[in-house]
Amino acid sequence: MTAAIEFRDVHKRFGALQALSGIDLEVPQGEFFGLLGPNGAGKTTLISVLAGLVRADRGSARVLGHDVRADYRAARRSLGVVPQELVFDPFFTVRETLRIQSGYFGLRDNGAWIEEVMQHLDLASKAEVNMRALSGGMKRRVLVAQALVHKPPVIVLDEPTAGVDIQLRQALWQFIRRLNRDGHTIVLTTHYLEEAETLCERIAMLKEGRVVALDSKANLLKRVHHLFLRLRLAGELPAELRALDHGGSAAAHVLRLKSYEDVEQTLASIRRAGCRIEEMELAQPDLEDVFVEVMQRS
Amino acid sequence: MSGLPTLLYKEVLRFWKVSTQTIGAPVLTAILFLLIFSHVMEERVRIYDAVPYAAFLVPGLVMMAVLQNAFANSSSSLIQSKITGNIIFVLLPPFAYWEFFAAYVLAAVVRGMVVGTAVLLVTLPFVEMAFRHPLWIVAFAFAGSAVLGALGMVAGIWAEKIDQVAAFQNFLIMPLTFLSGVFYSIHTLPAFWQGLSHFNPFFYMIDGFRYGFFGVSDVNPVRSLAVVAVFLGLVSGLTLALLKRGYKLRH
Numbered sequence: 001m002t003a004a005i006e007f008r009d010v011h012k013r014f015g016a017l018q019a020l021s022g023i024d025l026e027v028p029q030g031e032f033f034g035l036l037g038p039n040g041a042g043k044t045t046l047i048s049v050l051a052g053l054v055r056a057d058r059g060s061a062r063v064l065g066h067d068v069r070a071d072y073r074a075a076r077r078s079l080g081v082v083p084q085e086l087v088f089d090p091f092f093t094v095r096e097t098l099r100i101q102s103g104y105f106g107l108r109d110n111g112a113w114i115e116e117v118m119q120h121l122d123l124a125s126k127a128e129v130n131m132r133a134l135s136g137g138m139k140r141r142v143l144v145a146q147a148l149v150h151k152p153p154v155i156v157l158d159e160p161t162a163g164v165d166i167q168l169r170q171a172l173w174q175f176i177r178r179l180n181r182d183g184h185t186i187v188l189t190t191h192y193l194e195e196a197e198t199l200c201e202r203i204a205m206l207k208e209g210r211v212v213a214l215d216s217k218a219n220l221l222k223r224v225h226h227l228f229l230r231l232r233l234a235g236e237l238p239a240e241l242r243a244l245d246h247g248g249s250a251a252a253h254v255l256r257l258k259s260y261e262d263v264e265q266t267l268a269s270i271r272r273a274g275c276r277i278e279e280m281e282l283a284q285p286d287l288e289d290v291f292v293e294v295m296q297r298s
Numbered sequence: 299m300s301g302l303p304t305l306l307y308k309e310v311l312r313f314w315k316v317s318t319q320t321i322g323a324p325v326l327t328a329i330l331f332l333l334i335f336s337h338v339m340e341e342r343v344r345i346y347d348a349v350p351y352a353a354f355l356v357p358g359l360v361m362m363a364v365l366q367n368a369f370a371n372s373s374s375s376l377i378q379s380k381i382t383g384n385i386i387f388v389l390l391p392p393f394a395y396w397e398f399f400a401a402y403v404l405a406a407v408v409r410g411m412v413v414g415t416a417v418l419l420v421t422l423p424f425v426e427m428a429f430r431h432p433l434w435i436v437a438f439a440f441a442g443s444a445v446l447g448a449l450g451m452v453a454g455i456w457a458e459k460i461d462q463v464a465a466f467q468n469f470l471i472m473p474l475t476f477l478s479g480v481f482y483s484i485h486t487l488p489a490f491w492q493g494l495s496h497f498n499p500f501f502y503m504i505d506g507f508r509y510g511f512f513g514v515s516d517v518n519p520v521r522s523l524a525v526v527a528v529f530l531g532l533v534s535g536l537t538l539a540l541l542k543r544g545y546k547l548r549h
Contacts (some may be wrong), residue, residue, distance in 0.1 A: 014549070053389055054549050073392035081390055087383035091312050103304025104391035146387065 002065040004029045004154045004185035005050065009059035012045055012209075019045040021209040023059070027187060027202075029153070032180050034200030034217075035189040036291060041206040043189045044084060047158050051081045063154055077105060080152035082144050084159045084189075088131040094118070094142055095127040098149055105150035117145045120175045122168075137168050144172065148179075155179065156187045161195065173199065197287040205294050212298035217287070224285035224293055229255040229263060231270075232279035238269050252279075302397040305388065309405030313371055321413055324367055328359045328417040332424060335481060349512055352425045356418070357508040358480035361442060363417045365500065368410035368443035369450040369471050372402045376454025377463045380546075389548065395541035399451070399534070406447025407440060414439055428511055434519055435510030441526045442503035446471070448533040455540050455547060474500045484516055499529040 005027040012020040020042045027033045035043050048054035049061050052068050052075070061068045066075035089097060098118070102110040118124045121141040126134060131142065140160070147155060157176070161169045177199070180186050190196055196203060203220055205213040213220060228246075231237075231253045237245060244255040244266075257263060263282065270277065313320040336352035379385035388398070418427075429435070453466040478500035484492050495501045496517075506522035509515035515522070541547070 048549075051390055052548060053386065055544060073394075076390060076392040079390075083383075083386055085383050085386075087386060089379075089384045089387065090382075091315050096311075100304055100308045101387060101391075103307070104301040104388065104393070106299035106301050106392075108299065 001029055003027060003062070004031065004064060005033075005187065006062040006065075007046070007049075007059065008061075010046070010049055010056045010061060011058040012042075012049065012054060012056050019209050020049070020056070023206075023209070023211060025204055025211060025214065027185060029064075029185050030180070030183055032177075032186045032199055032201050033188070034196040034203040035187060035206065036193065036196055036203060037189075037206030038295065040208075042209040043206055044158055045209075046206070047081065047156050047187075047189065050156065051079060052076060077150065078153050080147035080150065080155045082147045082155075082157040082160050084162065086136060086139050086143070086163075088134075088139050088142065090130070090132045093128050093130050094123055094134070094145075097131060097142060098145055101146045102149040107150055110149065113151065114145075114149060117148050120171075120178075121145050122171060137164055140164055141168065141172075144175075153183070154185045154187070158189050159191065160188070161190065161192060169195075193287045193291055203287075205291065207295060207298055210298075213290075213294045220290045221285060221287065224289045225258065226285065226289075227257045227260070227263070228283040228285070228289075229257055229266060230279075230281040230283060231255065231277060233270070233275045234278055235273070235275040238273040238275070240269060241266060300397060301391050301393055302401050305393065305397070305401035306404050309371070309375060309401060310408050312375060313405075313409050320367070320371075320409065321416055324363050324413050325416045325420055328363050329420055331359055332356065332421055336424075339481075349514075350425070353427060354483075354508075354512075355481065356421050356425055356427060357511045358504055359421065360414045360417045361439070361504045361507045362475050362480045364410040364414035364439050364443050365446045365475055365503065366467075366471065367413040368406040368446035369453070369467065371406040371409040372447045372450030373454040373457075373463045373466070374450075375402065375405075376451060377457050377460055380454070380458070381460065385547070396538060398541055399448075399538055402451050403444055403447040403534075403537075406450055407443040410443030410446065411439060414443075428513070430513035431510045431519075433510070434523075435507060437523060438503055438507035438510060438519075438526065441523065441530055442500075442507065445499070445503070445526065445530045445533055448530070448537045451537045452533070452540065455537075455545060458546075474498055475504075477501075478504050479516070480504060499525060502526050502529075 003026045007023045007025040010020050010023040023046060037043050045054055049056050050063065050068060052072055063075040064078045066078060068075045092100065098114045102114060118127060121144060123141050123145060126138060131139065144160060160172065176186055188196065188200060197217065200217060202216050204211050237253055241255060244257065246254045246256050255266060257266065332352065332355060335355055339351050453463050457463045457466065478498050479495065484495040484501065487495065502517065502522035502525040505515045505517050506519045509519040
């Protein structure tokens with residue numbers, strides 16, 4: 001089956017900055033894919049290459065097999081992009097904005113779908129309100145709706161929940177998950193790693209314009225072998241354990257352990273030191289730990 | 299189906315929604331010009347034997363309004379979209395570069411025609427106007443506003459700040475319109491300036507437009523229309539080339 005998204009050896013330089021250095025990436029149809037990386041890693045540039053906003057110096061990008069340069073019409077019809085910046089056109093109401101955006105894709109009589117999108121994003125009551133008068137969260141919803149007016153099979157969301165309240169975040173993910181279940185491919189970039197961990201099946205991590213990790217979420221989580229033992233003690237942490245302490249305070253400690261066997265030894269040395277354990281929790285590594293490790297190692 | 303009609307509709311709706319500023323203001327300016335200049339100049343200037351100065355002035359003012367507003371429409375729309383970032387809404391859809399061009403230029407033509415018609419209508423009670431060749435009037439208004447619409451696109455694409463568009467307007471468009479014979483016939487100028495005026499493409503737009511009203515002009519209207527058409531071809535070619543390259547729009 002044709003990949004939903006395909007990048008081949010994509011390079012892009014802005015003046016002295018090498019933004020992308022040979023990106024190879026493929027996202028199969030129907031996947032919920034995460035694109036992670038620190039600020040300046042090249043995530044937005046990569047998305048912009050896909051959307052035709054930025055032209056790659058070398059390499060190619062395709063949406064459902066359509067080259068974004070040679071076959072840009074088909075590529076852009078297949079793609080919906082929610083941009084990171086909170087942009088809007090101050091001349092129009094919400095409904096005008098959506099009807100116009102739909103018309104840009106050559107769709108007339110798209111009212112039913114526009115109403116449905118507005119319902120799902122809780123925008124119906126604001127349909128006749130001018131964009132200028134909307135709150136930031138509402139403007140963000142309109143941006144999502146604009147990306148969906150032409151029912152694109154591939155949807156890219158660039159930091160869609162930055163500065164968005166919890167209520168909208170949940171409503172948004174519910175809606176996006178439904179679109180994913182209906183067969184839409186979703187690509188998400190986010191700073192909230194727990195969001196990516198909950199939603200994405202496969203994840204690529206970018207650093208300085210390169211893919212430094214690309215795997216299923218499960219495999220990525222296996223990369224980090226250690227465990228975290230969170231402790232609250234009455235008394236001092238024994239000297240031999242201090243090297244394992246990662247953060248925490250005088251009373252609360254986070255010990256990084258290599259395996260479950262280490263848990264026993266740790267507890268034994270605490271007992272020997274005459275310390276009393278007030279609280280204890282054993283935590284599996286999460287995506288954030290993987291992220292930190294991948295970024296440090298590469 | 300093409301998205302062109304929607305982009306044209308959006309560009310027209312954009313200026314229509316702020317019509318006090320985009321239609322009302324230029325109409326008021328034109329009336330002020332008419333009242334002041336016709337009062338001051340009436341007894342001193344007689345350009346064509348049968349045409350009083352105020353009547354001579356009206357087509358010039360109408361065409362000036364057509365040209366300046368056509369330029370303002372495409373240039374301000376593009377620069378505002380670039381600065382606010384909402385240009386992305388027209389860059390993401392599958393527009394061909396020529397569709398993009400056609401929508402912005404046609405919207406500029408509509409704005410120019412609407413403002414021009416409004417100026418003409420409000421000046422009619424003050425002067426007795428002839429309409430000898432209406433088709434020439436329409437042809438020059440269309441071609442002239444298309445040229446300025448395309449020039450406005452060039453300015454809007456090239457500029458990164460509002461004041462760069464203003465500079466384009468104030469140092470290029472304004473002098474060229476004011477020196478094109480809006481307020482005078484170039485036959486009243488000294489030979490040197492008369493010769494120089496023939497290098498100003500705006501002169502042919504206004505002279506040909508005026509021919510449509512009075513049936514007299516400084517230059518044969520066929521020649522004027524040919525000059526304007528060539529100029530339109532050049533400016534359109536430049537604009538299309540910029541759009542095709544994605545100059546300052548797609549990085």
